[in-house]
Amino acid sequence: MQQLMKQAQKMQEQLAAAQAELASAEVTGTAGGGLVSATMTGSGELTALTISPEAVDPDDVETLQDLVVAAIRDAGRAANELAASTMGPVTGGLGGLGLPGA
Secondary structure, X not given: OHHHHHXXXXXXXXXXXXXXXXXXXXXXXXXXXXXXXXEEEOOOOEEEEEEOHHHOXXXXXXXXXXXXXXXXXXXXXXXXXXXXXXXXXXXXXXXXXXXXXO
16 A cells, blocks of 8 residues: 555656646747747746737737737647647646646
């Protein structure tokens, strides 16, 4: 039983370290050939949004809106991939337990 508790504690420490790594890592998603870029942490927090002046057309706001959404989605996809690769080895396939990145 004590061995099981040690293993659980080690896994908890690894999980905390992986979550801290994700919180400090950044990924960037882009749209429109780089006209719009979104940066977020590996844990999914949006930290920056960059819009090139060439993307701004007062007569076509809808395209800019679509580019912003696409860039954020791209960054979210990259954050999910990073979380899966970071958390997967720690959680060892425990995705059914609702652990992030599993």
